[in-house]
Amino acid sequence: MRAEIVSVGDELLKGQRVNTNAAFMARALGGIGVPVDRIVACRDLEEEMSAVFAESLERADIVLVTGGLGPTRDDRTREAVQQLLGKGLELSEEAYANLAARMKQRGLEVTDSLRDQAMVIEGSHVIANTKGSAAGMIIECGEQFRNHYLVLMPGVPSEMIAMMELTVIPFFAALSRSVIRHTPVKTLGIGESTLAGMIVDIEDGLPEGTTLAYLPHAAGVSLMISTFGCDRELVDCDNRRVVDAIVGRAGKFIYATSEVTLEEVIGGMLSAGGLTVAVAESCTGGLVASRLTDVPGSSAYFLQGFVVYSNQAKERSLGVPGEMIEKFGAVSEEVARAMATGCLEKSGANFALSTTGIAGPAGGSPEKPVGMLCLAIAKKNSGVLLSRTLFMQGDRELNKLRFSEALLRELWECLRPGSSLSF
Amino acid sequence: MRAEIVSVGDELLKGQRVNTNAAFMARALGGIGVPVDRIVACRDLEEEMSAVFAESLERADIVLVTGGLGPTRDDRTREAVQQLLGKGLELSEEAYANLAARMKQRGLEVTDSLRDQAMVIEGSHVIANTKGSAAGMIIECGEQFRNHYLVLMPGVPSEMIAMMELTVIPFFAALSRSVIRHTPVKTLGIGESTLAGMIVDIEDGLPEGTTLAYLPHAAGVSLMISTFGCDRELVDCDNRRVVDAIVGRAGKFIYATSEVTLEEVIGGMLSAGGLTVAVAESCTGGLVASRLTDVPGSSAYFLQGFVVYSNQAKERSLGVPGEMIEKFGAVSEEVARAMATGCLEKSGANFALSTTGIAGPAGGSPEKPVGMLCLAIAKKNSGVLLSRTLFMQGDRELNKLRFSEALLRELWECLRPGSSLSF
Numbered sequence: 089m090r091a092e093i094v095s096v097g098d099e100l101l102k103g104q105r106v107n108t109n110a111a112f113m114a115r116a117l118g119g120i121g122v123p124v125d126r127i128v129a130c131r132d133l134e135e136e137m138s139a140v141f142a143e144s145l146e147r148a149d150i151v152l153v154t155g156g157l158g159p160t161r162d163d164r165t166r167e168a169v170q171q172l173l174g175k176g177l178e179l180s181e182e183a184y185a186n187l188a189a190r191m192k193q194r195g196l197e198v199t200d201s202l203r204d205q206a207m208v209i210e211g212s213h214v215i216a217n218t219k220g221s222a223a224g225m226i227i228e229c230g231e232q233f234r235n236h237y238l239v240l241m242p243g244v245p246s247e248m249i250a251m252m253e254l255t256v257i258p259f260f261a262a263l264s265r266s267v268i269r270h271t272p273v274k275t276l277g278i279g280e281s282t283l284a285g286m287i288v289d290i291e292d293g294l295p296e297g298t299t300l301a302y303l304p305h306a307a308g309v310s311l312m313i314s315t316f317g318c319d320r321e322l323v324d325c326d327n328r329r330v331v332d333a334i335v336g337r338a339g340k341f342i343y344a345t346s347e348v349t350l351e352e353v354i355g356g357m358l359s360a361g362g363l364t365v366a367v368a369e370s371c372t373g374g375l376v377a378s379r380l381t382d383v384p385g386s387s388a389y390f391l392q393g394f395v396v397y398s399n400q401a402k403e404r405s406l407g408v409p410g411e412m413i414e415k416f417g418a419v420s421e422e423v424a425r426a427m428a429t430g431c432l433e434k435s436g437a438n439f440a441l442s443t444t445g446i447a448g449p450a451g452g453s454p455e456k457p458v459g460m461l462c463l464a465i466a467k468k469n470s471g472v473l474l475s476r477t478l479f480m481q482g483d484r485e486l487n488k489l490r491f492s493e494a495l496l497r498e499l500w501e502c503l504r505p506g507s508s509l510s511f
Numbered sequence: 512m513r514a515e516i517v518s519v520g521d522e523l524l525k526g527q528r529v530n531t532n533a534a535f536m537a538r539a540l541g542g543i544g545v546p547v548d549r550i551v552a553c554r555d556l557e558e559e560m561s562a563v564f565a566e567s568l569e570r571a572d573i574v575l576v577t578g579g580l581g582p583t584r585d586d587r588t589r590e591a592v593q594q595l596l597g598k599g600l601e602l603s604e605e606a607y608a609n610l611a612a613r614m615k616q617r618g619l620e621v622t623d624s625l626r627d628q629a630m631v632i633e634g635s636h637v638i639a640n641t642k643g644s645a646a647g648m649i650i651e652c653g654e655q656f657r658n659h660y661l662v663l664m665p666g667v668p669s670e671m672i673a674m675m676e677l678t679v680i681p682f683f684a685a686l687s688r689s690v691i692r693h694t695p696v697k698t699l700g701i702g703e704s705t706l707a708g709m710i711v712d713i714e715d716g717l718p719e720g721t722t723l724a725y726l727p728h729a730a731g732v733s734l735m736i737s738t739f740g741c742d743r744e745l746v747d748c749d750n751r752r753v754v755d756a757i758v759g760r761a762g763k764f765i766y767a768t769s770e771v772t773l774e775e776v777i778g779g780m781l782s783a784g785g786l787t788v789a790v791a792e793s794c795t796g797g798l799v800a801s802r803l804t805d806v807p808g809s810s811a812y813f814l815q816g817f818v819v820y821s822n823q824a825k826e827r828s829l830g831v832p833g834e835m836i837e838k839f840g841a842v843s844e845e846v847a848r849a850m851a852t853g854c855l856e857k858s859g860a861n862f863a864l865s866t867t868g869i870a871g872p873a874g875g876s877p878e879k880p881v882g883m884l885c886l887a888i889a890k891k892n893s894g895v896l897l898s899r900t901l902f903m904q905g906d907r908e909l910n911k912l913r914f915s916e917a918l919l920r921e922l923w924e925c926l927r928p929g930s931s932l933s934f
Contacts (some may be wrong), residue, residue, distance in 0.1 A: 099724050101547045102693065103537030104735050107530050110552070120878025124524045125559075127552035129533070135550075160707050160725055161714070178638030244727055246905075270525060282782040284583050291584070301522050302583055304667055312527050367818075376799030377818040381796025384872050384907055393792075395800040395816030397809075401858070405815065405828075435824070449807050480670070484807055 089264050091117050092148040093127045094140055096165055097243055100129040100367040109154050109248055116252050122150065123316065132156050137168035150260060155243035157222040159205055165240055169209055173229060173238075177207040180214045183223035190221065209240075215255045220247040226259060229266040236381045264429035269327045272303075273334050274344040276497050280309045283338060290333045295326045308493075343465035343500060350496050351379045358382040358389040358439075363498075366392045366435030368406055369425040370418065371445035371461065373397065375492045392435045396427070406430030419444050421462045421475040428466035428475075439502070440466045441495055447487045461491045465498055473502060512687050514540050515571040517551045517563055519578035519588055520666055523552040532577050532671055534840040539675050544689040545573065546739065555579050560591035568656040573683060578666035580645040582628055588663055594630055596652060596661075600630040601639045606646035613644065632663075638678045639786075643670040649682060690743045692750045696734040696757050697767040699920050703732045706761060713756045718749045733918075766923060773919050774802045780926040781812040781862075788922075789858030790814045791829055793841065794868035794884065796820065798915045815858045819850070829853030842867050844885045844898040851889035862925070863889045864918055870910045884914045890919055896925060 099105040103193055107129060114124040125148060130140045132155070144151040156165030166177065184206035187196045208214055208225050215224030224241040239256055241248045275283065280302050284291070298315040311334065315327035331345055342372055343353050358365060367376045380386055394405050396455030399418055402408040408426040417424040427442035441463070448458035459482065464475035476498065480490045501507060522528040530552060537547040550570060553563045567574040579588030584837050589600065599814050604817070607629035611621045631637055631648050638647030647664040662679055664671045698706060703725050707714070714723055721738040734757065738750035754768055766776050781788060790799045800816030803809055822841055825831040831849040839845040850865035864886070871881035882905065887898035899921065903913045924930060 097724075098722065098737075099726050099735065100534070101537055101550060102694070102723070102724075102735065102737065103534040103539075104695075105549070106534045107550075111523070111526040111529045114524055116526075118525055124526070125554060126563075127524060129550040131548060140549075158725075162722070162724060230561075244556030246909075270527070272527075281582055285646075289825060297520065299585075301520075301525075301527070301585060302581070303522050303527055306590055312525065314524065314525065317710060369797075372801075374792075374808075374816050374818065377797030378795075378801045378911070381818070381820065381870075382908055382911070386796075387820050387874075390796075391821050392828065393797050393816070393818030393820075394828075395797065395804070395818070397804065397816075398814050401815040405817075412688070434828070447804075451810075485805055486669075488801070488805070490889075 089122050089149040089260070089266070090147075091124045091150040091152060092120050092144040093124055094137075094151060094153045095127070095129040095142055095243070096132050096137060096153060097129070098131055098162070100334050101131055109243065109245055112249060113152050113154070113247070113252060117150075117152075117260070118258050118268050118270060120223070120257060120261040121261060121264050121268045121316075123268065132162050132164050133455055134164050134168045134171060139237065141168065141172055142233075144372060145229055145236045145238060148236065148237065150237045152239045152241070152256070154241045154248055157224070157240060157242045159201075159221070166209065168285040169227070169238065169240065173209070173227070173232070176210050178210045179203060180208045180218065180223055182207050182214055183208065186216060186223070187221055213259075215239075215241065215251045217242065217247055217251065218254065219250045222247070224251045224255070226256070257339065266316065266318055269315045269323050271313045271327055271331045271345055272347055273313065273331060273342055274348075274350075275310060275338065275341040276308050276343055276350070276500070278309065278338070280304050282339070283309060283311075287337050287369050288336055290330065290337065293493060294330060297323070298326055298330055298331070299498065349379075350493070350500065351384075352383050354496060354500055354503065355380070355383040355386055357500070359385075361503070362437075363438040363503075364389050364391050365439045365441065366390075366394075366431050367439035368394045368396060368431035368440065368442040370396055370402070370427070370443060371447045372443045372488055372495070373447075373490050376441065376443065378496055379390040379492055379496070391437045394431055394434070402427065406434065419446055419456050419460060419462055421464065421477055424462040425466070425472045425475050426465040428464040428472060432466045432468060438468045441499060442466075443491055443495055445487075445491055447491070448482045451485060459487055461494060463491075463495045463498060465502060465503075474498065512545050512572040512683070512689070513570075513577060514545050514547045514573040515567040515574045516547055517560075517567055517574060518550065518552040518666070519555050519560060520552070520578060521554055521585070524554055530664065532668055535668070535672060536575050536577070539680050540573075540575075540683070541579075543680060543684040543692060544691045544739075545683060546689050546691060552921050553587050557587050557591045557594060560588060561595040564591065564595055564661065564674060565656075568652055568659045568661060571659065573660045573662065574845045575662045575664070576785050577664050580647070580665045581661060582624075582644070589630070589632065592650070592661065592663065596632070596650070596655070599633050601633045603629050603631045603646055605637055605639065606631065609639060609646070610644055621666070625722060636682075638662075638664065640665065640670055640674065641677065642673045643667055645670070647674045647678070649679070662882060672817075689739065689741055690746045692738045694736045694745050694750055694754045694768055695770055696736065696754060696765055696909050697771075697773075698761065698764040699731050699773070699923070701732065701761070701764040703727050706732055706734075706764070709761050710757055713753065713760065716755060720746070721749050721753055723753070723899070736922055743801060763817055773916070773923065775806050777919060777923055777926065778803070778806040778812060782808075784926070786861040786926075787812050787814050787859075788862045788864065789813075789817075789854050789860035791817045791854035791863065791865040793819055793825070793850070793866060794870045795866045795911055795918070796870075798911050799866065799918055801865065802915055807855055813862045817854060817857070819848065825850065829857065842869055842879050842883060842885055844887065844900055847885040847887040848883060848889070848895045848898050850886040855889045855891060861891045862922065864922060865889075866914055866918055868910075868914055870907045870914070872907060882910055884917060886914075886918045886921060888925060890925075895920065
């Protein structure tokens, strides 16, 4: 079975919304061995939707559609499907009961207009909406479309995600017989071309059914090794062999071979060592603390963060000497080191990290340009382990992200088994 | 002129990457009056790409393609275009010079393989790549495709964005004669259905060429009013009339009618009043500070943040009494108020904000469930202005986002002209 995704909504075509729904659905389908061959975003015009649905249903066994099921007048998906399949609408008692219960729960009146929202394509399998109002539908399209499936879901991400997890994925998992296995190989501190050069022969010898993709992102590049087949054991084995070969070649740049973030990996290392961390941030403005605390359970190792934007805050909260700031400037390795030691002292953590730099767009100078970062890491009983000055290029938000990534990368290096710094 | 976008790359179809490029391109084209009718993501197979390019070129005057121009072997876009248009490749001296300069700048050797990367479709207008290696191309497709344009760009966002801004948009702006005007209406604290009910007659009476879209997001709903036409004055006037009508009806829920973020609006209010702010965060873990400091120039009003995750940090950094934490629990309005007053004192800011809550997934109880937030705002010389307890539903990251949004919303309310709290 193969799938396509159709995302309905002018807001996508105007660029007012990024299509995160399609990425989620593609990952979910991949997990049950159903590859996605095409993703189409189209306008919410009935004629156009009907045409796009028909094209996708010609090619794909399963067509997932999101958007256009809500109560407002730009919601025309049901009408487009009626037109395409020549089917009518019927009241879903189940959807109506859900709607009425939601209204009552919020202390609102149950009005007749609710019936409109509970109307579904006749003969469809209703997908309960546990997070909102509009019901979803799984529709068998009959001989006209070689019994392919059309699935309608709302465009609100939380509603769609719940429907996928509770109903759609279990439904198609039962029908699918192929298997797919994706393994990410996440790297740090190496560029796309250099990495490609290191593993060229592995790429040359990929087993049948296995592909290798490069995923450059703001702070580095990741690989994705995907294997597709019918035999789970064989698929897993082929996939594992390629991943192992890459790890053997480029291991020192690889921080994970699973879907974890750098902050999760670091959290795992800290937890395993019974270590704690605190951060002192100027130019990253709380982003490092926020990333570290995105990890469930991070309260076990993240003690405290100081966002010291003003010079006065650096002095008062971390004890950075005013004369030092005056002499070297707030953006200097000296101040980064003093911030890290001050943070170590105030927090009592095992590791203290610091950033000071120029995120932009203003505040740069020829000597200290926008994109300049000074960072430091200090360790209990050892003092400052390292400090660095780096230069990045980006707008303010991208600089903040790259600054935070650079700092976390240094911490990761310190925590690696065998690091000269950590043990 | 109308456009379509084709995004090439298996990573999009596997859901490993979200298609942010398409949204950017759609917005950029919209700005010069070129609406996008369809966005297609397809696999990096030559045959399939050729077919998709041909379909889009049939319908649209301009087809923008991203991806598949890099040096690795899954980069097949040039080959697909050669096949479709029956054109060969030629060396772009300009692209080659750019590549060689980049290599030298990084201290790398200039090898023959660079020539491959500098090959472009013959007769195309080369788009310089100021941020990376692969050259872009604007190709006039000839009579076969009614002289429609095919534009090839790399998939790396920073490279594509620079190409759009420096070359592609100026090129097509000179050719386009229609105008489009989008105005966002950004709201807080009102749901989609309620808002739709408030403005139903405005929606009924939209002038010809004007559309109204609902954009629900994690923390509320925004509207987008779009007007399309040939006469800039008329387009602007129609658009403005609808926006004004909505503001007249729902003004108290509206924080902006332009593309600004809530944190930018708040920053503007603080700057205008010569006011400063500091934050004390537990459950939001630095996210509020990070959002406030995403705004260029925020150092003028953002003094300091305290990320006090542990109870000890709450006591030591903010002077929250240990007995209070013991008696009411760290997640309580009492502690939120003490955090805010402590933060006010330590920072010397005009406003101090605080959050304490349970982001999850663990740590909840029947009395204090996951998603519970206590927040407070204190003001210099006035003490605690308000404290609230709210309940949200989401995973850890969504909860953090909604918590931060709730806190910023309260601050926005305090800062509004006429607020009983601020003046």
